[in-house]
Amino acid sequence: MIARVLEGRGLTTVALSLVREHSVRIKAPRAVWVPFPFGISVGHRNDVREQRAVLDLAFSTLTAPDGPVLLDFVAANRPERAAPIQASGVEVEAQARTIDFVAEVEAMRDRMLQRADAHPKIGLSRVDPKDFSALARWLARYASGDESDFAGRPADVELLPFIRFAVEDLRVMYALDRMHARPEESSDERQVWLLGSTAFGIFLRTLRDHLEASGDPKVKAAGFGIAR
Amino acid sequence: MPSLDRLPEAARAGILSLAIEEVTSTPFHRPAKPLAQSRVAIVTTAGVHLPGDKPFVAGDPTYRMIPSATDGADLLQSHTSLGFDRTGIMADPNVVYPIDRLREMVAEGVIGELAPRFYSFMGAQRDVAPIKNVMAPEVAAHLLEDGVDVVLLTPT
Numbered sequence: 001m002i003a004r005v006l007e008g009r010g011l012t013t014v015a016l017s018l019v020r021e022h023s024v025r026i027k028a029p030r031a032v033w034v035p036f037p038f039g040i041s042v043g044h045r046n047d048v049r050e051q052r053a054v055l056d057l058a059f060s061t062l063t064a065p066d067g068p069v070l071l072d073f074v075a076a077n078r079p080e081r082a083a084p085i086q087a088s089g090v091e092v093e094a095q096a097r098t099i100d101f102v103a104e105v106e107a108m109r110d111r112m113l114q115r116a117d118a119h120p121k122i123g124l125s126r127v128d129p130k131d132f133s134a135l136a137r138w139l140a141r142y143a144s145g146d147e148s149d150f151a152g153r154p155a156d157v158e159l160l161p162f163i164r165f166a167v168e169d170l171r172v173m174y175a176l177d178r179m180h181a182r183p184e185e186s187s188d189e190r191q192v193w194l195l196g197s198t199a200f201g202i203f204l205r206t207l208r209d210h211l212e213a214s215g216d217p218k219v220k221a222a223g224f225g226i227a228r
Numbered sequence: 229m230p231s232l233d234r235l236p237e238a239a240r241a242g243i244l245s246l247a248i249e250e251v252t253s254t255p256f257h258r259p260a261k262p263l264a265q266s267r268v269a270i271v272t273t274a275g276v277h278l279p280g281d282k283p284f285v286a287g288d289p290t291y292r293m294i295p296s297a298t299d300g301a302d303l304l305q306s307h308t309s310l311g312f313d314r315t316g317i318m319a320d321p322n323v324v325y326p327i328d329r330l331r332e333m334v335a336e337g338v339i340g341e342l343a344p345r346f347y348s349f350m351g352a353q354r355d356v357a358p359i360k361n362v363m364a365p366e367v368a369a370h371l372l373e374d375g376v377d378v379v380l381l382t383p384t
Contacts, residue, residue, distance in 0.1 A: 001356050002271060002349065003381050005364035008255040011371055015381040019243060027254045028381075039312030041274075041382045042329065045320040051329050058380065059263055059338075068254040082235045084313050123279045123304050161285060168308045175315035187313045228310060 003028040014058045016041045017070075027068040030061035034073045037082050037187070050075065081188055087205055087227040090195040101199035105136040105170065108177045115180060124165035126154050132173075135166055143207035160222045167204070167226055174200055195227075239311065246354065259377060261340075266377035269296070269343035271367065273351040274317070274324040274384035275307025284350040289358035291367055294346045300327045307351050307384060317384070324384045343376045351384055 003013040007029045017023040018041055020033040034041055034054055043051030054073055061069045109132045127135050131152055138150045142163070153162045171194070178190050185193075195201040204227040211223030235243065259266065275284045277292035283306035284290075294303065300321030305314055317323045333339040347367045353359060371379060 001360055002273070002364045002367075003379075004251070004255055005360060006271070006368045006371065006379050007257050009365065009368040009372065010257055011368060011379050012257050012259045012377060013379045013381060016383060018383050021244065022246070025250065027251050029254055029256050037312065038309075039314060039323070039384055040316060041324050041384060042322055042326045045316040045323055048322075048329070051322050051326055052332075055326060055329055055333070055380075059378075062259050062263055062378065065258070067256040083239055083311050086310060124283055124306055124308070161283075164308065165283065165306075168314075172314060172318050175313075176318060179315055179319060187316065190315065191313065225310065 001026060003031070012062065014061055016054065016058060020070075020072075023070055028070075029067040030058075030064065030069045032058045032061065032071045032073055035075050037080055044078075078186075080186060084191050085188055085195075087195050087201070087208070090192050090201070092195075092202055092205075093197050096197050096199060096202060099199040101140055101203050102133055102136045104199045105173075106133050108170075108173050109133075111177055111180075112173055123169070125162060125169045126157075127152050127166065127169070129173075132170070136170070139163070139166060139170075139207065140203060143203060143210050145210060160218065163207075164222065164225060167207070170200060174198065246352070261377065263339055263378065264337055265340045267341050267343050267375055268330060268339050268378045268380060269371055269374070269376045270294075270325060270327070270330070270346040270380050270382065271349070271371075272325055272346075272382045272384070273349045274305060274382060275350045276303045276305045276317075276321070276325055276348050278302070279304050286350075286352070287354060288350045289353070289355075289363055290350075291363050292348045293370075294348055296327070296342045296344055296346050298327075300325055305384075309352065311352075312384065324382050326380075326382070330380075340377075343371065343374045345370060345374055347371075 003015045007013050013029055015028045015031040017031045017033045018038060023031045023033055043054050057071060057073055061071060109129050113129060149159065174194055175190055178193060208223045208227040211219050211226065214220055278294060281292045303321055305317055308314060322328050330339060330342060334341055349359065
């Protein structure tokens, strides 16, 4: 849709597409459908050759005399889901129930700060990682029914988005820690670990259940966005 | 994505229920010059932005400008969803925002040059009218001001 607006104003566009059914209907001037899971459009992480091959195919459409042009990128077959497995599909290991959530967060945080090569992409909540112990304690209290506010919540971010951003910061911190330790692991395997073998996975379910028990549809919806 | 038939039914129905414009024709602007002489910009719907920018919220029709000199590692992504794994993007932003690949293509002479300003929108929009009627035309004007020839659009 954006491609059509830009093209109509005199720009030449090349679009990557994740949903072929949509591209067929929307008739973008030039599009390349990529057979990747959501979250990947140019190519898999650190796969420079694949990313470049997608871009080369995309730019090859520039020589077409007329449109719409829709090409399919042929990718190596990978055993991966189109979308991540969810909490309802992962069983929690008994051992995970013995882990202290706050201690687990602190260990992840300490390793993250020590990793020189990490991208500390944990800025959505704007909570300094040194305050993650307090953040984890507060989140755990909130999930168990004590809805007092977090002292470090930025004034311009409302409580529900703040909870979402804080959870996302922790989710990414955990996932990057795991990716660093086991770089060969697939996204699906990492997700099963996160949801089934960590105290964070148990916390996510507790927080979801607490939010979904609310009578307020907005709060219920927030629970659906935390885990399902 | 590996075609909709591999998604669970509820997710597939959700994706197919997204707003899609029914159209009969396609605007088509042939490039005036070869790619090796063209100025290229990224416009993404991955919801990435500078750390100091206001994060996107669901359905947010606004856009963020990203100077093309910004490294991918310096971007945040506030489009978060249980529908995709963001970890790959956090580890390698080129997964949806191919800034390193485009820089390599400029260095090789495949692409002429990069435009100074790139743009980012939030994905998974239900009401596309504000973007179609207001935001995307604004972005088009900025891109034309910058002398952009070719725009690469990337989703997440």
